[in-house]
Amino acid sequence: MPRVFLPPALRSLAGGQESLEMPGSTVREILAELERRHPGVQAGLCQGDGLRPGLAVCVGGAVSTLGLLQPVGPDDEVHFLPAIGGG
Amino acid sequence: MATADKRPYKVIGTRPVRHDGADKVTGRAKYGGDMRLTGMLYGAMVRSPHAHARIVSIDTSQAEALPGVRAVVTSADMPAQGDRVVELGEGAANMRHLTANILARDKVLYRGHAVAAVAADNVHIAEQAARLVRVEYEVLQPVMNVLDAMRDDAPILNDDVRTESLGAAPQSPDQSRPTNIAKHFLFEKGDVAKGFAEADLVIEHEFDTAMVHQGYIEPHNATALWNTDGRITIWMSTQGSFTARQQTAELLRVPVSSVKVVPMEIGGGFGGKISVYLPPVAALLSRKTGRPVKLQMSRADVFEATGPTPGSHMRLKLGVTRDGRITAGEAWIAFDAGAYPGSPVGMACMCVFACYDVPHGRVEGFDVCVNKPRTNAYRAPGSTHVAFAIETIVDEICEKLGLDPLEFRLKNASREGTRRVDGPVFPRIGMVETVQAIRDSQHYQSPLAGPCRGRGVASGFWFNVGMKSSVTATVNLDGTVSLIEGSTDIGGTRTSIAMQLAETLGIAAEDVNPTVVDTDSIGYTDVTGGSRVTFATGIAAVEAARDIQRQMVQRAALLWDVDPAAVKYDDGRLLGPAGKQFTFKELAAEIHQTGGPIIGSGTSSSATQGGAFGTHCVDVEVDPETGKVQILRYTIAQDAGTAIHPSYVEGQMQGGVVQGIGWALNEEYWYDDRGTMRNATYLDYRLPTCYDVPMIETMIVEVPDPQHPYGVRGVGEVPICPPPAAIANAIYHAVGVRMRRLPMSPPNLLSEILQRFQD
Numbered sequence: 001m002p003r004v005f006l007p008p009a010l011r012s013l014a015g016g017q018e019s020l021e022m023p024g025s026t027v028r029e030i031l032a033e034l035e036r037r038h039p040g041v042q043a044g045l046c047q048g049d050g051l052r053p054g055l056a057v058c059v060g061g062a063v064s065t066l067g068l069l070q071p072v073g074p075d076d077e078v079h080f081l082p083a084i085g086g087g
Numbered sequence: 088m089a090t091a092d093k094r095p096y097k098v099i100g101t102r103p104v105r106h107d108g109a110d111k112v113t114g115r116a117k118y119g120g121d122m123r124l125t126g127m128l129y130g131a132m133v134r135s136p137h138a139h140a141r142i143v144s145i146d147t148s149q150a151e152a153l154p155g156v157r158a159v160v161t162s163a164d165m166p167a168q169g170d171r172v173v174e175l176g177e178g179a180a181n182m183r184h185l186t187a188n189i190l191a192r193d194k195v196l197y198r199g200h201a202v203a204a205v206a207a208d209n210v211h212i213a214e215q216a217a218r219l220v221r222v223e224y225e226v227l228q229p230v231m232n233v234l235d236a237m238r239d240d241a242p243i244l245n246d247d248v249r250t251e252s253l254g255a256a257p258q259s260p261d262q263s264r265p266t267n268i269a270k271h272f273l274f275e276k277g278d279v280a281k282g283f284a285e286a287d288l289v290i291e292h293e294f295d296t297a298m299v300h301q302g303y304i305e306p307h308n309a310t311a312l313w314n315t316d317g318r319i320t321i322w323m324s325t326q327g328s329f330t331a332r333q334q335t336a337e338l339l340r341v342p343v344s345s346v347k348v349v350p351m352e353i354g355g356g357f358g359g360k361i362s363v364y365l366p367p368v369a370a371l372l373s374r375k376t377g378r379p380v381k382l383q384m385s386r387a388d389v390f391e392a393t394g395p396t397p398g399s400h401m402r403l404k405l406g407v408t409r410d411g412r413i414t415a416g417e418a419w420i421a422f423d424a425g426a427y428p429g430s431p432v433g434m435a436c437m438c439v440f441a442c443y444d445v446p447h448g449r450v451e452g453f454d455v456c457v458n459k460p461r462t463n464a465y466r467a468p469g470s471t472h473v474a475f476a477i478e479t480i481v482d483e484i485c486e487k488l489g490l491d492p493l494e495f496r497l498k499n500a501s502r503e504g505t506r507r508v509d510g511p512v513f514p515r516i517g518m519v520e521t522v523q524a525i526r527d528s529q530h531y532q533s534p535l536a537g538p539c540r541g542r543g544v545a546s547g548f549w550f551n552v553g554m555k556s557s558v559t560a561t562v563n564l565d566g567t568v569s570l571i572e573g574s575t576d577i578g579g580t581r582t583s584i585a586m587q588l589a590e591t592l593g594i595a596a597e598d599v600n601p602t603v604v605d606t607d608s609i610g611y612t613d614v615t616g617g618s619r620v621t622f623a624t625g626i627a628a629v630e631a632a633r634d635i636q637r638q639m640v641q642r643a644a645l646l647w648d649v650d651p652a653a654v655k656y657d658d659g660r661l662l663g664p665a666g667k668q669f670t671f672k673e674l675a676a677e678i679h680q681t682g683g684p685i686i687g688s689g690t691s692s693s694a695t696q697g698g699a700f701g702t703h704c705v706d707v708e709v710d711p712e713t714g715k716v717q718i719l720r721y722t723i724a725q726d727a728g729t730a731i732h733p734s735y736v737e738g739q740m741q742g743g744v745v746q747g748i749g750w751a752l753n754e755e756y757w758y759d760d761r762g763t764m765r766n767a768t769y770l771d772y773r774l775p776t777c778y779d780v781p782m783i784e785t786m787i788v789e790v791p792d793p794q795h796p797y798g799v800r801g802v803g804e805v806p807i808c809p810p811p812a813a814i815a816n817a818i819y820h821a822v823g824v825r826m827r828r829l830p831m832s833p834p835n836l837l838s839e840i841l842q843r844f845q846d
Contacts, residue, residue: 009273010254043256044254063553077511077512078512081511082253082436084552086177086550087359087433087467087468
């Protein structure tokens with residue numbers, strides 16, 4: 001099952017857990033389930049139909065360009081990180 | 088040097104003459120400053136003399152009455168933006184802030200902030216008219232230092248800014264007071280208290296770095312024509328024509344398809360030519376006059392009103408066991424974002440411990456508004472700042488424990504499988520290999536003798552990004568290929584992309600003719616930045632070449648009257664049954680008789696780079712009477728994955744090091760108490776020159792990135808990260824002074840040397 005890592009600001013909503021297993025085959029499905037089990041999480045990560053501005057999702061070690069639509073494999077880790085730019 | 092088995096490439100790894108070389112060395116290449124259009128007007132900006140003030144009134148009547156003046160614009164001519172946040176290719180932007188940075192609305196937030204603009208028959212009239220624009224200000228107290236700006240009683244720059252925390256729901260403006268602290272980042276891994284409890288030695292220090300400019304030679308420029316049909320064309324110097332198009336369209340609130348950006352040749356960017364400053368203003372002046380308008384910055388404008396890298400204040404703590412194993416790390420990092428939020432402090436937080444396997448870590452970062460220009464990306468944004476802090480602490484630990492600094496790094500280095508403090512696990516990376524390369528180098532193995540001489544080493548990390556690129560390629564009848572791309576060429580990428588196309592097709596690099604085109608002529612392509620072009624646009628070029636291969640196979644099958652499955656494309660040849668074969672050139676000559684043009688296309692959007700590491704070694708000599716530091720010898724080892732064109736890789740490595748030497752020894756924005764930059768010229772803002780640096784010795788390490796078909800890793804950014812720390816460590820070993828403030832300029836270093844003798 002995919003493992004979702006929560007930003008520290010959200011961990012109190014999930015009993016202080018750094019990460020937790022969460023079913024779902026896309027980031028959207030995983031967040032919906034996360035919200036169902038730990039209400040309030042989604043407001044910190046999403047805005048409208050997408051991730052909050054400036055936030056990126058990293059799935060299976062790769063920063064996704066698909067955001068909430070990104071497929072997630074059963075062994076993938078999911079991280080929410082600041083979007084990375086460059087010079 | 089190469090650490091991977093060499094694969095049998097024919098083009099990759101060679102050093103062909105760059106395709107744009109003749110135009111560049113003969114002066115025929117066209118830059119933004121070269122633009123001349125029939126009926127063109129010249130513009131000048133009106134800029135704030137104050138660092139922080141409320142605009143009471145703007146009177147443009149005298150300027151408009153001057154003969155030869157054709158139009159004046161102010162923020163009243165800019166469309167209102169509301170509270171929109173828009174994704175602009177390299178991150179999201181608050182449009183209210185972005186538009187206020189183009190032309191100030193109710194307040195000016197830094198000296199040089201644009202307030203109005205004039206278009207006139209020539210630049211002299213325009214400048215005279217700009218001086219006739221009367222702006223009445225209510226001067227406010229500026230706040231110039233990041234720690235001062237974080238105080239509860241600090242002057243507030245933006246009434247709409249509330250602190251956003253990564254992962255926390257946004258605060259309502261009604262529920263909290265305005266603040267200068269725009270963003271708060273927090274990353275935690277493991278149990279930090281436990282980690283420090285396990286340490287035999289804990290070192291903690293505070294560090295400061297100065298605001299530094301990218302120092303590109305070519306100033307910003309833009310020529311705009313707002314045509315009567317509503318279409319806007321912008322000719323400009325930019326790192327990203329598509330993001331420039333989108334920014335301009337969003338700022339003017341016109342459809343993105345009505346703006347065409349024509350990227351001219353670019354005289355440097357390093358992250359500073361991603362944001363737009365002039366194009367919307369030139370476009371508004373053009374709409375008012377019905378004529379093309381050209382705007383160009385002076386050097387002082389570039390310093391005062393574009394996007395340097397932030398200054399910073401950092402507190403860093405590292406714990407280790409007696410035998411040199413890191414047990415815990417903690418960092419507190421505050422960046423001065425400048426007038427509006429958006430410093431790279433989040434990335435700094437993610438980079439600070441990236442070189443090492445830190446079992447327990449905590450990193451906190453703050454993005455803080457101050458009365459300086461809105462900061463922007465600069466080569467590995469945020470990573471150089473934190474490398475200065477972590478790498479000097481590592482050196483101090485090694486000294487106290489009597490450990491070799493490279494052996495310490497090898498023991499603690501991040502490897503494939505190491506979990507970063509910000510969460511993700513590293514894929515295959517080359518940190519270890521760069522340390523080994525320096526350890527085994529002739530430089531590190533040779534003795535350094537003489538008074539006041541010292542040697543320092545440091546490592547650095549940068550993510551490198553992937554993002555989106557498009558390429559098309561057309562086969563010509565003579566067997567050459569015309570390559571069309573949207574990545575503006577800053578560091579020789581026309582050639583590095585052409586070489587990947589050539590390698591895939593099995594033809595010579597010289598038989599590919601690359602051209603960078605405007606936004607109407609190629610698919611969406613993200614910025615030339617983030618060390619991404621040779622990686623991502625390279626993938627698109629490989630895809631385009633494979634597309635051509637497929638079409639060439641079909642043409643050969645048609646000519647031979649065989650099933651395409653019976654034809655094989657092999658190293659620039661088409662091989663068919665019974666020994667039939669065409670060379671690429673032979674078949675290219677037949678394309679009009681076999682179905683017409685062959686055009687290959689390719690895109691890249693999902694690939695993510697594995698990250699780049701570098702390790703540096705420097706010898707310095709310090710003059711204890713003046714504090715001047717002379718670089719005696721400098722060697723850089725960097726993981727390039729696979730070096731497509733080694734000369735350009737070496738050039739990026741050397742260029743990054745020289746800029747890092749500038750950060751280390753001289754460069755800084757000097758502000759007076761009123762918030763006026765006092766060194767806004769190249770005479771007073773001291774960039775390193777060829778007199779300040781020796782030939783930088785380069786060692787290309789190759790640990791191929793599996794995300795790229797040829798193993799490419801971006802090389803443009805990470806070489807700037809280690810130099811300040813490596814030089815600080817060398818200074819310590821030369822004269823016994825630990826520098827924790829950048830720049831380590833003669834007065835700053837001499838002050839520390841004198842203090843040491845007093846102590």
